[in-house]
Amino acid sequence: MTTLAVSHPALQELLDQLGPVAVLAGDAVPVRNHNDYSGLPPTTPLAVVRPADTAGVATALRICHAHGIGVVPQGGLTGLCGGARAGENEIALSLERLVGIEEIDTAAATMTVAAGTPLETVQQAALAAGFFCPLDLGARGSCAIGGNLSTNAGGNRVIRYGMAREMVLGVEAVLADGTVVNCLNKMIKNNAGFDLKHLFIGSEGTLGVITRIVLRMFPKAGSSVVAMCACEDYAAVLRLLGAARSGLGPLLSAFEVMWPDYWNRAVGELRARNPFAGDDTPYGAYVLIEALGTDPESDLPRFESWMENLLEEGVVPNAVVAQSLAEEQALWGVRDACGELHQTWPGHLAFDIGLPQTAMDDYARACKAELAEKVPGLESVFYGHIGDGNVHIVAYRAGDKVQPKDDVEEVVYGLVQKFGGTVSAEHGIGTIKRRWLGHARSPEQIALMRTLKNAMDPKGILNPGKVL
Amino acid sequence: MTTLAVSHPALQELLDQLGPVAVLAGDAVPVRNHNDYSGLPPTTPLAVVRPADTAGVATALRICHAHGIGVVPQGGLTGLCGGARAGENEIALSLERLVGIEEIDTAAATMTVAAGTPLETVQQAALAAGFFCPLDLGARGSCAIGGNLSTNAGGNRVIRYGMAREMVLGVEAVLADGTVVNCLNKMIKNNAGFDLKHLFIGSEGTLGVITRIVLRMFPKAGSSVVAMCACEDYAAVLRLLGAARSGLGPLLSAFEVMWPDYWNRAVGELRARNPFAGDDTPYGAYVLIEALGTDPESDLPRFESWMENLLEEGVVPNAVVAQSLAEEQALWGVRDACGELHQTWPGHLAFDIGLPQTAMDDYARACKAELAEKVPGLESVFYGHIGDGNVHIVAYRAGDKVQPKDDVEEVVYGLVQKFGGTVSAEHGIGTIKRRWLGHARSPEQIALMRTLKNAMDPKGILNPGKVL
Numbered sequence: 001m002t003t004l005a006v007s008h009p010a011l012q013e014l015l016d017q018l019g020p021v022a023v024l025a026g027d028a029v030p031v032r033n034h035n036d037y038s039g040l041p042p043t044t045p046l047a048v049v050r051p052a053d054t055a056g057v058a059t060a061l062r063i064c065h066a067h068g069i070g071v072v073p074q075g076g077l078t079g080l081c082g083g084a085r086a087g088e089n090e091i092a093l094s095l096e097r098l099v100g101i102e103e104i105d106t107a108a109a110t111m112t113v114a115a116g117t118p119l120e121t122v123q124q125a126a127l128a129a130g131f132f133c134p135l136d137l138g139a140r141g142s143c144a145i146g147g148n149l150s151t152n153a154g155g156n157r158v159i160r161y162g163m164a165r166e167m168v169l170g171v172e173a174v175l176a177d178g179t180v181v182n183c184l185n186k187m188i189k190n191n192a193g194f195d196l197k198h199l200f201i202g203s204e205g206t207l208g209v210i211t212r213i214v215l216r217m218f219p220k221a222g223s224s225v226v227a228m229c230a231c232e233d234y235a236a237v238l239r240l241l242g243a244a245r246s247g248l249g250p251l252l253s254a255f256e257v258m259w260p261d262y263w264n265r266a267v268g269e270l271r272a273r274n275p276f277a278g279d280d281t282p283y284g285a286y287v288l289i290e291a292l293g294t295d296p297e298s299d300l301p302r303f304e305s306w307m308e309n310l311l312e313e314g315v316v317p318n319a320v321v322a323q324s325l326a327e328e329q330a331l332w333g334v335r336d337a338c339g340e341l342h343q344t345w346p347g348h349l350a351f352d353i354g355l356p357q358t359a360m361d362d363y364a365r366a367c368k369a370e371l372a373e374k375v376p377g378l379e380s381v382f383y384g385h386i387g388d389g390n391v392h393i394v395a396y397r398a399g400d401k402v403q404p405k406d407d408v409e410e411v412v413y414g415l416v417q418k419f420g421g422t423v424s425a426e427h428g429i430g431t432i433k434r435r436w437l438g439h440a441r442s443p444e445q446i447a448l449m450r451t452l453k454n455a456m457d458p459k460g461i462l463n464p465g466k467v468l
Numbered sequence: 469m470t471t472l473a474v475s476h477p478a479l480q481e482l483l484d485q486l487g488p489v490a491v492l493a494g495d496a497v498p499v500r501n502h503n504d505y506s507g508l509p510p511t512t513p514l515a516v517v518r519p520a521d522t523a524g525v526a527t528a529l530r531i532c533h534a535h536g537i538g539v540v541p542q543g544g545l546t547g548l549c550g551g552a553r554a555g556e557n558e559i560a561l562s563l564e565r566l567v568g569i570e571e572i573d574t575a576a577a578t579m580t581v582a583a584g585t586p587l588e589t590v591q592q593a594a595l596a597a598g599f600f601c602p603l604d605l606g607a608r609g610s611c612a613i614g615g616n617l618s619t620n621a622g623g624n625r626v627i628r629y630g631m632a633r634e635m636v637l638g639v640e641a642v643l644a645d646g647t648v649v650n651c652l653n654k655m656i657k658n659n660a661g662f663d664l665k666h667l668f669i670g671s672e673g674t675l676g677v678i679t680r681i682v683l684r685m686f687p688k689a690g691s692s693v694v695a696m697c698a699c700e701d702y703a704a705v706l707r708l709l710g711a712a713r714s715g716l717g718p719l720l721s722a723f724e725v726m727w728p729d730y731w732n733r734a735v736g737e738l739r740a741r742n743p744f745a746g747d748d749t750p751y752g753a754y755v756l757i758e759a760l761g762t763d764p765e766s767d768l769p770r771f772e773s774w775m776e777n778l779l780e781e782g783v784v785p786n787a788v789v790a791q792s793l794a795e796e797q798a799l800w801g802v803r804d805a806c807g808e809l810h811q812t813w814p815g816h817l818a819f820d821i822g823l824p825q826t827a828m829d830d831y832a833r834a835c836k837a838e839l840a841e842k843v844p845g846l847e848s849v850f851y852g853h854i855g856d857g858n859v860h861i862v863a864y865r866a867g868d869k870v871q872p873k874d875d876v877e878e879v880v881y882g883l884v885q886k887f888g889g890t891v892s893a894e895h896g897i898g899t900i901k902r903r904w905l906g907h908a909r910s911p912e913q914i915a916l917m918r919t920l921k922n923a924m925d926p927k928g929i930l931n932p933g934k935v936l
Contacts, residue, residue, distance in 0.1 A: 198666035455923030
């Protein structure tokens, strides 16, 4: 522990109240708490405080509030926007000891869970109880469910189950001054006054620290069907989306679109298995469709007959329907190859934006054209959860040790504003996207966000400098 | 126009700015604007202001804010809790002229609509565009979509589609001082800062006035199956709920439970057709199950084979599956007979509460017993949307001109607190349930609600005295 750290009266108080296991200061701050996945330079916070329960979180916040010290909540530290990175004069409030499934209520189909619990633990507990937790993302093994809520995480199955927000019935949160607000509601319907949980979901720890959560659980799917479709152009993708909505109804669980730039890289350099190998038609777009049903015997033949109609009608010129789990995984493999883009494009730039479905292809064309003009030599690929209006862009310029981040951001976010989209679909704002918030939100919206922030955290100690 | 009215400087300003068509004061205030469906005594507001657009709503609020006059937003006036009833020193801000479908985006599956539009108009516009608006309630012909959102309306299909809140992608709202906040987002994913729409949904006009809305539309169902099941007891109801969730998956669209007191009255005095006529077994509960699917040919036989298994396993001792639309309507007729309870029980007392599923039957028994003791001679019936944790209670004492409201409320809401439920599942708080808010929300939750109210409406002009 450094002299600076011991000398801080707040640290002494935290130590006295929470004990040495819960307070790591100075040199004792673990390296993992220096950063999240944002790629920003690491910083060493004044201390890491890691309470074992809600009362400990309340104590920590009460002390920090009294001393006016900034507090940065930390979960699995897998965020991409710098939202969990603590400055050197701030306390990192880690929820790593607030873990565990507290209750599973099979009648209500709910799970009550501590905020620091890894998402994968939540998923497994749901399965063990005969239910399904549809929230899923690549970082499942290390991200914390509390962090998933504070950033309102998305993922592949939003088209059917919604964002993390939609899976939450209740939260317990601690306010800036240490007040515990228990909204651990288990009922789907509860209109007794304002629904306060929405303040804490998606606000990245700037309005309160989520400590416990009541999640909805869903029935396990009895069957899955996965298909890959080739489309002539983006207009055909929209026709296919309409056909999938009406033909598959509530079974539709993923509608993932890949533009040719992404597709060619995935089945080329990244060696994903090409389901259309031998078909050299230059298609305009590729769509992965997943349907989760209840009947393993009849769901596949029903899906196939639906797909045959689309082939006959010419909506889809070529399609492959997986006949086994291995084939399903191979089709998902093309979509998941994005996780390997860093292999050939180390240090690439990645963007998570939202756009109205009708504007997506126009956006992609305009973006490609402007990038070619303003950032010569840049390569880029486009893919995303189009059923939800979410596009990911990954860009890279070979030979640049430092990628041309600012130039690419100017183009990507500049056009987002022009096409009525959003600068963050599912990754949040953190510090990295803060300067672009005005491209997605009006001055009146941002002013109202500040009104809330000032009302709930007048001293500004909760995750300072994040979002706003 | 009364002298009082003309003499008020705010009224003159409203008249000057909005014109005589938009401002009805004194004797010109229509009788319909004196009340909602709460059954409270009517009151005549200072004036009814009915702007034709968002700018007019902003002007009205700016003027009232400057003069410190209370403003009560009014939609279809079908609320049951007094939330839209304006006092005699307040302005009723009617959204009756803010009507119309502004846009239907078939690619995004969204509808943009003015807040005063009747729900039924919204439903019909969705159908005409090849989509489905799942929000539905008895008042559909007269209630306004803006009112549905401000009370976060529920209805029969919440188990599948969620509350009104879940069907909303964006809102435009006007703040207390007349600031227009445009959050007319069409994207399912948008994590650019706080999700402000949730402030306006379910807060009954106390934090802002909703003027325009972006609704999600859903695929039209291609098939429907309706069944009525008899259950031995409530434990069997919970087993059936579990079986329906896993067996019907996302097709399950209603799970409505009727206790024997309700059932016997519905098929007795209220003359609903008894699907179990001839079976004199005294069942412990009755369940209506609806599944909305995509395939009219195979969904019914699949449902029937699922139901046959339940009959064979003894989960359900008797069940009827509708074989035609007429039979579906007849089964729904038993559940919908609640709308006719007033015929034999004029002026009855009605309650809308929420409870964890496991606590419902215990609550119902305890409530019946305590009512019998404390309100002798009272009859009561229990039924509700059990898949969502929502119970309705209707009570009546023959011979009482004035029903024993306070005594019954003491029992009903007192036990709600004891069983961890909520005093309002889907009807809101308004003024009628305000004194019971503390039975469903903690002092810390209510304090945080006040913090929000004070921050967003420091002069307290928005729907004064409602909710808090």
